Amino acid sequence: MGILIVGTITLDTVQTPTEKVEDVLGGSGTYAAVAASFFGNPVRLIGVVGADFPSTYTDFLQTRGIDLEGVTRVQDGKSFRWGGKYTDDLNVRDTLFTELNIVADFNPVLPDTYKDTSYLFLANDPPQLQLSIIEQVSNPKLVVSDTMDFWINEQREALEKTIERVDILILNDSEAKLLTGESNLLHAARAILRYGPKRVIIKKGEHGAISITETSFFSAPAYPLTEVTDPTGAGDSFAGGFMGYLASVDDISEGSIRKAMMYGTVVASFNIEDFSINRQKSVQFSEIEARYQKLQDAVQF
Amino acid sequence: MGILIVGTITLDTVQTPTEKVEDVLGGSGTYAAVAASFFGNPVRLIGVVGADFPSTYTDFLQTRGIDLEGVTRVQDGKSFRWGGKYTDDLNVRDTLFTELNIVADFNPVLPDTYKDTSYLFLANDPPQLQLSIIEQVSNPKLVVSDTMDFWINEQREALEKTIERVDILILNDSEAKLLTGESNLLHAARAILRYGPKRVIIKKGEHGAISITETSFFSAPAYPLTEVTDPTGAGDSFAGGFMGYLASVDDISEGSIRKAMMYGTVVASFNIEDFSINRQKSVQFSEIEARYQKLQDAVQF
Numbered sequence: 001m002g003i004l005i006v007g008t009i010t011l012d013t014v015q016t017p018t019e020k021v022e023d024v025l026g027g028s029g030t031y032a033a034v035a036a037s038f039f040g041n042p043v044r045l046i047g048v049v050g051a052d053f054p055s056t057y058t059d060f061l062q063t064r065g066i067d068l069e070g071v072t073r074v075q076d077g078k079s080f081r082w083g084g085k086y087t088d089d090l091n092v093r094d095t096l097f098t099e100l101n102i103v104a105d106f107n108p109v110l111p112d113t114y115k116d117t118s119y120l121f122l123a124n125d126p127p128q129l130q131l132s133i134i135e136q137v138s139n140p141k142l143v144v145s146d147t148m149d150f151w152i153n154e155q156r157e158a159l160e161k162t163i164e165r166v167d168i169l170i171l172n173d174s175e176a177k178l179l180t181g182e183s184n185l186l187h188a189a190r191a192i193l194r195y196g197p198k199r200v201i202i203k204k205g206e207h208g209a210i211s212i213t214e215t216s217f218f219s220a221p222a223y224p225l226t227e228v229t230d231p232t233g234a235g236d237s238f239a240g241g242f243m244g245y246l247a248s249v250d251d252i253s254e255g256s257i258r259k260a261m262m263y264g265t266v267v268a269s270f271n272i273e274d275f276s277i278n279r280q281k282s283v284q285f286s287e288i289e290a291r292y293q294k295l296q297d298a299v300q301f
Numbered sequence: 302m303g304i305l306i307v308g309t310i311t312l313d314t315v316q317t318p319t320e321k322v323e324d325v326l327g328g329s330g331t332y333a334a335v336a337a338s339f340f341g342n343p344v345r346l347i348g349v350v351g352a353d354f355p356s357t358y359t360d361f362l363q364t365r366g367i368d369l370e371g372v373t374r375v376q377d378g379k380s381f382r383w384g385g386k387y388t389d390d391l392n393v394r395d396t397l398f399t400e401l402n403i404v405a406d407f408n409p410v411l412p413d414t415y416k417d418t419s420y421l422f423l424a425n426d427p428p429q430l431q432l433s434i435i436e437q438v439s440n441p442k443l444v445v446s447d448t449m450d451f452w453i454n455e456q457r458e459a460l461e462k463t464i465e466r467v468d469i470l471i472l473n474d475s476e477a478k479l480l481t482g483e484s485n486l487l488h489a490a491r492a493i494l495r496y497g498p499k500r501v502i503i504k505k506g507e508h509g510a511i512s513i514t515e516t517s518f519f520s521a522p523a524y525p526l527t528e529v530t531d532p533t534g535a536g537d538s539f540a541g542g543f544m545g546y547l548a549s550v551d552d553i554s555e556g557s558i559r560k561a562m563m564y565g566t567v568v569a570s571f572n573i574e575d576f577s578i579n580r581q582k583s584v585q586f587s588e589i590e591a592r593y594q595k596l597q598d599a600v601q602f
Contacts, residue, residue, distance in 0.1 A: 089484035183390035185507075186527045206486075207508035208520070219509070219599045221520035226487045258602035298520045299600040301559035 001141070001247045002042045004114055005032045005240065006133050007123025008103060009047040009057075009071065013083035014232055014275060016090065021230075024276035025057045026082065028123035028146065031233035034277045035240025035267040036121075037064040038285060039248040044114055046070040046133070048106045050079035060281075069111050077102035090228050091205065110136045119247045122166070123236055124148050127158040134165050142252050144168040146239055152179050164196035167252075170239050172203040185210065201242075201261065203235055209261060216254055220261045221299055223269035223291055230275045234268045237280075241267030266291040302442070302548045303343045305415055306333045306541065307434050308424025309404060310348040310358075310372065314384040315533055315576060317391065322531075325577035326358040327383065329424035329447065332534035335578045336541025336568045337422075338365040339586060340549040345415055347371040347434070349407045351380035361582075370412050378403035391529050392506065411437045420548045423467070424537055425449050428459040435466050443553050445469040447540055453480050465497035468553075471540050473504040486511065502543075502562065504536055510562060517555055521562045522600055524570035524592055531576045535569045538581075542568030567592040 007029025029047040044067040083096035122130040122145035180191040189200045189212035208222040242264035273279040308330025330348045345368040384397035423431040423446035481492035490501045490513035509523040543565035574580045
């Protein structure tokens with residue numbers, strides 16, 4: 001089944017304690033689409049790039065089978081640029097700059113062929129943009145969205161209207177607390193369910209993730225990694241892998257959701273082993289399966 | 302099989318955002334022994350109390366079947382007193398006071414009947430005291446110890462000598478990082494294995510725990526609790542439940558260790574629902590089993 005991913009496609013500058021890279025391929029849409037592309041189903045990407053966006057990057061996305069018909073290239077505009085710096089233990093990130101450029105005025109109109117999409121993932125974007133996409137898609141089987149602290153603080157009303165329309169909200173633990181004012185994650189999750197989503201998935205970084213519905217609780221372990229190079233894009237890779245697996249089995253039961261979270265966890269674990277999507281270029285599906293099995297073993301008791 | 306627990310037996314003053322209790326029964330030995338007592342095997346406790354220690358507290362411990370022959374009452378001394386205050390989300394604790402009193406000069410000599418102990422748990426105590434107990438016990442099947450930041454900072458050399466002699470070291474994530482200087486918990490765990498233990502169990506509070514050996518990795522979820530009253534004693538309850546289960550099955554295989562960690566998690570989850578060991582007074586084993594099953598379900602994928 002087809003997956004539609006809406007998110008940013010950016011040029012990132014990332015500094016870690018040991019290395020710095022400039023203008024590498026990044027963005028929530030990029031990470032999610034690359035992650036989803038491992039699972040063999042058509043992946044369509046909606047986003048915008050500027051005249052400065054290297055064609056080698058779009059070429060790469062196409063080699064992954066990612067359909068870029070929905071990616072607009074603004075010939076007189078500059079691409080979204082983001083810069084971030086990680087502190088010593090790679091768990092804390094400071095944003096150095098965010099140049100929205102062409103993204104500020106991006107109001108995507110879906111190509112007709114995109115409207116009939118079963119699996120829709122709205123990566124981090126302005127809530128109104130996310131809502132506009134939801135309204136353009138006809139009868140999707142599953143709508144999942146991410147968000148971030150900026151929209152919670154600055155566009156709360158619009159965000160609440162968007163959340164009301166999604167089936168699953170994915171966000172990280174600090175965002176869940178910020179959105180609800182609850183310090184206990186279970187209380188926060190239940191408060192979010194009252195906004196409308198049927199399920200909340202809370203990402204906890206190196207501590208894994210949890211999934212909560214009115215009647216279920218799932219605790220997903222993190223993959224035990226010793227070599228982390230760059231955590232950028234981990235959350236989007238998780239979500240992309242999650243969507244990719246669900247579309248591949250075309251099933252959104254509790255059992256499939258849990259397996260999808262673990263495939264998302266595995267794909268994200270590869271992503272953070274190198275900058276940008278570099279590690280993903282060489283990952284074989286057999287390696288994904290091997291880590292999935294290792295996680296299966298890691299929780300058996 | 303018999304369990305020997307060495308730890309503190311204290312009078313605690315605990316302040317949470319909503320309530321304050323004074324001189325309640327506490328201490329690492331107390332929490333661990335009460336937790337271990339759920340599993341039906343003889344539990345022996347080594348510790349010291351002062352003339353001011355209420356007999357209602359020792360009476361309670363005896364109603365749990367805990368053998369207090371190894372608990373010394375110093376008639377001209379004052380009990381260990383500890384005071385702590387929790388901030389709003391109950392995840393951060395400030396120690397308000399620590400009055401060691403009689404504990405400062407405590408050098409326990411094991412009763413002869415205690416020397417033949419299969420399962421030894423050394424709760425948080427000075428490393429030399431822990432080592433002295435190890436040297437007094439003949440041929441134990443399993444020696445487990447806890448420690449804390451204070452000993453890591455102040456008595457590192459003695460601590461290293463003690464760790465070398467234990468089978469399993471249990472400590473929390475910040476202590477593991479402090480002890481090894483590693484920010485990645487897997488690196489930290491492997492560094493600790495090089496000191497001598499066969500296994501390291503790292504407690505991560507609301508994020509569960511992990512167990513690491515040279516050849517295995519286990520990720521234990523936390524129990525999803527919505528009502529936390531007082532986290533004091535959670536780590537010791539975890540360790541006590543862990544030891545209690547292992548002694549009850551008299552098996553220290555990987556499979557039993559994992560189950561023991563989950564029973565420890567469950568017992569600790571009850572403990573933090575009320576101050577002191579109050580919640581434990583009414584917990585039925587069927588309630589422990591129910592939460593254990595819920596955790597089984599929470600990790601299935």
